[in-house]
Amino acid sequence: MASTRHVPFRLLKAGRHALRTRQYSSARVSDDCDIVIVGGGPAGLALASALGSSAASNRLRIVLVEGGDLSKVHGWSLDSDVYSNRVSSLTNASQSFLRDIGAWSHVEESRTCPMEDMEVWDGVSDARISFHASDVPTTGSTEGQQMARLTENLNLQRGLLRHLKTHPEIELIDKTKVESIIRDEEEGQWPLVKLANDRILRTRLLIGADGFNSPVRSYARIPSYGWSYNTQAIVATMFHSPPSLYQNSLHTTAYQRFLPTGPIAFLPLSPTASSLVWSINPPELAQALVASASQNPSVLASMINAAFRLPTVSLKYLYDVVMDARTKGVAIDGEAITKEIRWREESHGIDGNSTYASSSTQLSQGMPSLDAASLPPLVTSIQPGTVASFPLKYNHAETYLGEGLGARTVLVGDAAHTVHPLAGQGLNQGLADVECLSKCIAEAVANGGDVGSYTALLPYAQERYIANHTIMSAVDKLHKLYSTEFEPVVWARSVGLEVLNELDVVKSAIMATAGAHSSKTTNSADAAAGINNGWSVVAKGFESYASTVKAARMASQGAVGLIGGGLEGIGRIITNLSK
Amino acid sequence: MQSILRNYIRRHATAATRQNSSVNASEISFFSKLSSQWWDEHGEFAFLHRMNPIRMQFIHEKVREMDWEDGATSEEKISRRSALDGLKVLDIGCGGGLLSESLARQGARTLGIDASEANIAIATLHSQADPNFRVSSASPSPSNLSYRQISAESLLAESGPEQYDVVCSMEVLEHVDNPADFLNSCAQLVKPGGHLFLSTIARTPLAYFLTIFTAETLLRKVTPGTHTYSKFVNPGELVEYFQNYPTSLTSKATTTEAEVRGMIYAPLRAKWHLASRTASLWGGDLVNGCNYLFWVRKPNVSPSQ
Numbered sequence: 033m034a035s036t037r038h039v040p041f042r043l044l045k046a047g048r049h050a051l052r053t054r055q056y057s058s059a060r061v062s063d064d065c066d067i068v069i070v071g072g073g074p075a076g077l078a079l080a081s082a083l084g085s086s087a088a089s090n091r092l093r094i095v096l097v098e099g100g101d102l103s104k105v106h107g108w109s110l111d112s113d114v115y116s117n118r119v120s121s122l123t124n125a126s127q128s129f130l131r132d133i134g135a136w137s138h139v140e141e142s143r144t145c146p147m148e149d150m151e152v153w154d155g156v157s158d159a160r161i162s163f164h165a166s167d168v169p170t171t172g173s174t175e176g177q178q179m180a181r182l183t184e185n186l187n188l189q190r191g192l193l194r195h196l197k198t199h200p201e202i203e204l205i206d207k208t209k210v211e212s213i214i215r216d217e218e219e220g221q222w223p224l225v226k227l228a229n230d231r232i233l234r235t236r237l238l239i240g241a242d243g244f245n246s247p248v249r250s251y252a253r254i255p256s257y258g259w260s261y262n263t264q265a266i267v268a269t270m271f272h273s274p275p276s277l278y279q280n281s282l283h284t285t286a287y288q289r290f291l292p293t294g295p296i297a298f299l300p301l302s303p304t305a306s307s308l309v310w311s312i313n314p315p316e317l318a319q320a321l322v323a324s325a326s327q328n329p330s331v332l333a334s335m336i337n338a339a340f341r342l343p344t345v346s347l348k349y350l351y352d353v354v355m356d357a358r359t360k361g362v363a364i365d366g367e368a369i370t371k372e373i374r375w376r377e378e379s380h381g382i383d384g385n386s387t388y389a390s391s392s393t394q395l396s397q398g399m400p401s402l403d404a405a406s407l408p409p410l411v412t413s414i415q416p417g418t419v420a421s422f423p424l425k426y427n428h429a430e431t432y433l434g435e436g437l438g439a440r441t442v443l444v445g446d447a448a449h450t451v452h453p454l455a456g457q458g459l460n461q462g463l464a465d466v467e468c469l470s471k472c473i474a475e476a477v478a479n480g481g482d483v484g485s486y487t488a489l490l491p492y493a494q495e496r497y498i499a500n501h502t503i504m505s506a507v508d509k510l511h512k513l514y515s516t517e518f519e520p521v522v523w524a525r526s527v528g529l530e531v532l533n534e535l536d537v538v539k540s541a542i543m544a545t546a547g548a549h550s551s552k553t554t555n556s557a558d559a560a561a562g563i564n565n566g567w568s569v570v571a572k573g574f575e576s577y578a579s580t581v582k583a584a585r586m587a588s589q590g591a592v593g594l595i596g597g598g599l600e601g602i603g604r605i606i607t608n609l610s611k
Numbered sequence: 612m613q614s615i616l617r618n619y620i621r622r623h624a625t626a627a628t629r630q631n632s633s634v635n636a637s638e639i640s641f642f643s644k645l646s647s648q649w650w651d652e653h654g655e656f657a658f659l660h661r662m663n664p665i666r667m668q669f670i671h672e673k674v675r676e677m678d679w680e681d682g683a684t685s686e687e688k689i690s691r692r693s694a695l696d697g698l699k700v701l702d703i704g705c706g707g708g709l710l711s712e713s714l715a716r717q718g719a720r721t722l723g724i725d726a727s728e729a730n731i732a733i734a735t736l737h738s739q740a741d742p743n744f745r746v747s748s749a750s751p752s753p754s755n756l757s758y759r760q761i762s763a764e765s766l767l768a769e770s771g772p773e774q775y776d777v778v779c780s781m782e783v784l785e786h787v788d789n790p791a792d793f794l795n796s797c798a799q800l801v802k803p804g805g806h807l808f809l810s811t812i813a814r815t816p817l818a819y820f821l822t823i824f825t826a827e828t829l830l831r832k833v834t835p836g837t838h839t840y841s842k843f844v845n846p847g848e849l850v851e852y853f854q855n856y857p858t859s860l861t862s863k864a865t866t867t868e869a870e871v872r873g874m875i876y877a878p879l880r881a882k883w884h885l886a887s888r889t890a891s892l893w894g895g896d897l898v899n900g901c902n903y904l905f906w907v908r909k910p911n912v913s914p915s916q
Binding site: 216222476479486488490 | 660663667713
């Protein structure tokens with residue numbers, strides 16, 4: 033074993049191969065495995081890492097299969113001042129899990145950034161809520177005062193791969209696609225995974241960490257339900273000036289503004305770089321912005337600055353300009369956009385020297401204004417090649433465990449659930465799945481159980497399905513609440529008081545998940561209960577929001593004079609929201 | 612699957628003799644009919660599948676605990692991957708092999724026996740699909756799991772007493788005709804210092820309500836006729852039986868150690884829980900009033916004690 037230790041992503045050793053192979057009637061040869069993980073994304077790699085560091089790996093033969101080239105991820109390297117465009121906010125719970133399995137020490141921590149403060153406000157009413165890491169109940173001392181840690185996905189994946197190198201007993205097969213998955217009809221109906229290199233893996237347990245279009249999920253015949261949000265998210269790495277000497281010397285504040293077209297988020301990576309996640313409905317607008325950025329990156333920078341500052345009515349006009357250029361197929365004049373923005377600021381009465389002046393020429397020179405911390409720094413440029421967009425979906429598998437003909441299968445991460453990124457929960461949910469599943473597997477091994485059996489995996493499904501469903505429906509409701517164009521709801525949202533209520537919901541959502549648990553003192557069930565409690569606060573928040581809106585509607589019936597149809601409409605919407 | 616199974620049973624069907632005192636012929640034919648369902652985790656035996664981890668937990672805990680009490684500080688015992696590693700274990704009334712497979716995965720050299728040939732066929736067939744137990748020409752070591760269609764009495768007659776480090780008989784006692792004879796055979800097969808593990812159902816109104824009325828009659832989760840109330844055995848009766856166990860077998864005994872632990876089913880979590888050791892102090896009758904595990908250790912005759 034020691035001789036293969038330095039060989040990355042080695043293929044199966046010949047000796048072992050001969051020992052474990054068996055002949056099939058059709059003269060094919062298959063390898064016997066205990067666990068085959070399909071997918072080398074963050075969830076699959078984290079699962080392999082977790083299993084590698086548990087005692088279970090001594091008794092199980094574990095193989096991970098990935099179609100892409102993992103050596104690229106392993107060799108990933110960027111200069112210290114540039115960043116990858118896919119960034120996740122890892123909650124304290126996710127970090128302590130990664131620490132426990134020994135993977136976090138392989139993540140380049142200097143490339144990550146703690147999120148210590150968060151500013152969230154409504155684009156229509158400007159109702160705002162600020163919160164700080166000190167509000168988060170932390171139990172672990174190592175986490176310090178942070179709500180989450182912004183980490184490039186590639187930094188995490190590379191760290192997991194580095195960690196896996198210290199566990200050579202886990203076999204990684206990369207650059208090899210799964211060609212098909214069939215049942216072993218001859219014996220026991222175990223899954224047979226046929227690889228593109230003609231190898232066949234016969235496995236006790238098949239784990240689908242294979243993303244939204246999961247082949248494992250299709251093999252297991254697990255239906256999933258969901259919808260597309262008719263929204264695209266734009267991501268990019270943004271550069272800006274460092275915070276002035278008079279401000280906090282480190283840029284550790286995240287900003288999120290809820291616009292009628294969707295939330296726009298500004299996530300800190302370093303004093304001079306941040307990550308953008310901008311969800312936009314309709315998707316055509318997102319595409320038009322991406323297209324404009326490819327012609328002239330300064331247009332996107334101006335649009336981002338405006339999106340955090342201008343009233344929505346002016347933003348609508350700017351969107352029209354961008355869309356118009358797209359349909360006409362002409363490039364947008366960066367100068368003209370800057371001029372337009374300046375003119376609009378003036379007409380909204382925004383002083384040229386105020387924080388709200390996006391076209392301000394003054395860049396953190398001298399004394400910043402008092403409200404400087406309430407808005408993100410002005411974007412000066414976009415890191416070339418980082419602008420990308422992808423459609424947003426909601427999807428949840430009906431179950432995480434295959435049964436009957438699809439027995440001996442289990443889903444984790446995006447294969448099980450896809451969620452709107454507005455609360456930054458997708459990857460954290462996947463890591464929580466992985467933590468729970470690896471514990472289930474370890475427990476089954478300790479009791480001599482069959483790790484592929486339904487009975488051994490049932491606790492995973494019970495714990496994670498409910499936890500994920502609670503988070504997903506809360507995030508989904510949040511999205512719908514903010515993205516609806518339905519007049520009475522927009523009106524209700526524009527009434528400051530109610531909006532504050534719902535921002536409390538956003539707050540508890542973030543607090544609930546950021547609420548660190550130190551896995552040394554808390555067992556997973558308690559942690560799950562904590563998360564559940566947090567998210568049920570979110571759910572309750574929606575109920576109370578719905579009733580507040582109803583009350584407000586009743587009170588203002590005479591004054592606003594909504595017509596009957598409108599009233600029924602709002603009732604329907606509210607009922608849907610609070611469902 | 613079904614046709615493979617039928618062929619298998621036909622091929623392996625042998626005329627078996629059944630003149631043993633404790634084996635109940637109608638019980639055997641009853642379970643033979645159900646045998647194909649042993650490994651359906653959603654079916655008839657779902658409760659047993661879910662009970663298996665806590666049975667294993669109990670066996671593991673007790674064997675390890677006794678290892679420590681015996682002063683097992685030797686490297687050999689500590690470095691073993693499980694307390695059962697290398698032990699010779701007999702599973703009496705193994706059924707489809709639910710417990711036997713788990714014991715063997717823990718490293719125990721396991722023999723599963725059952726009076727029903729259909730059960731033995733199912734157990735063998737199931738283990739052959741699993742690389743952990745498959746006997747193949749490519750594998751250098753023989754499997755540490757084997758099955759035989761034989762009764763406890765016949766095995767005792769054939770191999771003689773004091774053969775096994777651990778003897779288990781789970782959910783069997785309530786199905787035999789002559790419990791005292793059966794327990795005697797079980798006890799004789801245990802080596803001195805070895806362990807006997809039993810699980811059964813207490814003869815209480817609660818047990819009747821849960822196992823017969825609710826599970827069989829009301830919910831039909833378990834085939835009616837599976838259990839017979841009069842055959843249920845109370846924990847006190849087991850303890851008493853072993854307290855009065857003939858001294859000839861436990862000659863140099865000082866005391867006989869025994870423990871009863873209740874198993875509680877939580878329907879919402881669909882999970883069995885092992886009652887805590889102190890549970891009997893506050894609610895023993897309730898906790899041990901239905902399904903329970905029983906452990907007794909054969910006194911060690913070795914003078915070093």
